Amino acid sequence: MNCCEDCFLDTELKGFIYSNSTVSGDCDYCGKIGTNLINPREFEEKFSLLVNIYDNIEQSDRRDLNPNSLHVKIQSEWNVFSDRLDVTQQKKLLSDIFSNSSAEVESLLEGSVERKIKIKDLDQSDFLEKEWDSFVDEIKHHNRFFLGKKIDLKLLRNLFEFHTKIYKKGKLFYRARISDEEGIILEKMGKPPSDKSTSGRANPTGIPYLYVATNKETVINECRATHSDYVAVAEFKLIDDLKVVSLRQIENISPFSLEEEIEEYLKNQRYLKRLENELSRPLRRNDNKLDYLPTQYICEYAKYLEFDAVEYGSSLNKEGINLAIFKDSKLRPLSIELNEILAVKNEVRVVK
Numbered sequence: 272m273n274c275c276e277d278c279f280l281d282t283e284l285k286g287f288i289y290s291n292s293t294v295s296g297d298c299d300y301c302g303k304i305g306t307n308l309i310n311p312r313e314f315e316e317k318f319s320l321l322v323n324i325y326d327n328i329e330q331s332d333r334r335d336l337n338p339n340s341l342h343v344k345i346q347s348e349w350n351v352f353s354d355r356l357d358v359t360q361q362k363k364l365l366s367d368i369f370s371n372s373s374a375e376v377e378s379l380l381e382g383s384v385e386r387k388i389k390i391k392d393l394d395q396s397d398f399l400e401k402e403w404d405s406f407v408d409e410i411k412h413h414n415r416f417f418l419g420k421k422i423d424l425k426l427l428r429n430l431f432e433f434h435t436k437i438y439k440k441g442k443l444f445y446r447a448r449i450s451d452e453e454g455i456i457l458e459k460m461g462k463p464p465s466d467k468s469t470s471g472r473a474n475p476t477g478i479p480y481l482y483v484a485t486n487k488e489t490v491i492n493e494c495r496a497t498h499s500d501y502v503a504v505a506e507f508k509l510i511d512d513l514k515v516v517s518l519r520q521i522e523n524i525s526p527f528s529l530e531e532e533i534e535e536y537l538k539n540q541r542y543l544k545r546l547e548n549e550l551s552r553p554l555r556r557n558d559n560k561l562d563y564l565p566t567q568y569i570c571e572y573a574k575y576l577e578f579d580a581v582e583y584g585s586s587l588n589k590e591g592i593n594l595a596i597f598k599d600s601k602l603r604p605l606s607i608e609l610n611e612i613l614a615v616k617n618e619v620r621v622v623k
Contacts, residue, residue: 272299273308274364281351283527284314300364301355311367318368321345321526322376324534325384338383341365348386349526388537399423399542403565410568411561424572430539431516431573433532436582438513443506444483444594444602447490450503454609460505462599470560472550473570473581473595480570481599483507489591491610500612507602516573517582518547519592550583551593570595 275298276285292307322345328338339347342362346352352361362380369376402422409420446460461481462468468479484490487504496502529536549566570581579598585591596602 272311272367274298274300274311275303275306275308277301277303277306277353277355278364279351280353281349281525281527283525284317284351287314287317287527300360301353303355311364312370314368315372317527318365319376320530320533321349322369322379324386324388324537325379326387327378327382328385329383336385338385341379341382341384344384351526386537388534399426399539400545403542403545407565410564415564426539427569427572428576430543431576431578433536434517434543435578436515436517438509438515440509440512442509442513443605444485444509445487445490445504445506446481446483447487447494447496447502447504449494449496450501450609452501452609454501455503455607457505457604457607460503460604460607470563470567471595472552472563472566475563475567475571476560481596481602483594483596483602484585485592485594489585489588489593491612492587492591493585493593496612498612498614502610502612503607504610505607506605508605509601510603511601513579513596513598513601514577515580515582515594516578518543518550519582519584547583550581550595551586570597573597 273294273296274288276288278298278301279285279288288307288309291313292309294308295306296308297304298306298308322341325341325344328336340362342352342365343358345365346358346361352364356364366380369380402420405420406418406422409418413419448455448460462479465477465479468474468477470476471480471482473482474480482493484493490504491502494502524536526533546566546569550569573581574597579601580594580596582592582594585593
């Protein structure tokens, strides 16, 4: 039996099939006709690393544990299979991937499982989040420069290296500023001068960074323009490769890209997500500037480690990608356009 790209949502697996398929025909699992096919056993090595993070467990009274079948766990926690496969087909495909496997794997396929680090209660995310909260309190209310409650910079450095991303020369980025109907000249669309630089999520007062996004929609949303506002949007082009710490969509990383680092990633997943949430929160007029200090510290540390920028998601545009760029000399302004906001989508949520 053979599977195809449409059996999976995971991009690593889809790419593997695209690169390694030598047969075409009808898929035996999802039923797609005339497509690239591959024997499921080709995935055994990749899935072995993922399956190894689970262990058999009976039903537990612990509230943080929710044991279930292996194929159900993999789908709920990693979103590996496509919706073309129902639960029975997912189980069949996973079983066929391990059709030549050991008795130990067989017991995982047939029993109820949970992540090993949860069973052993070794998840260090709780500790790291508490450490972050202590650090936040310290830098905001007690000591600014000589910290008593430090965060683990060695761990942070390792995490940054693991989440390094390179944008290649030629990539386009965008910056927006609210304007009057006369617009803004292109030369004024870079980062502000030091004496006019106010405190932001990433930059301290007096140390300006260039805030950009990878598309126009995101930067227009981020500048919080409203009905009838004019917004100048400048396009920038990378003239050199950009080395970036990516703190975006931490929870959506493919387990198959992590390889042997998967357990280390799981231990730190919530911590990294917390950092992303802190950076991506929209700025508000009544924000207390002290709230920016922790993320400014994180970005300063990334700059100290010679990264060119920090990347994070947009809370105002689900697919948006924002960057706080330290080395703006790597970007060249190309063009500028003036937009008028004709309509604003006023979505609300009850907060109290």
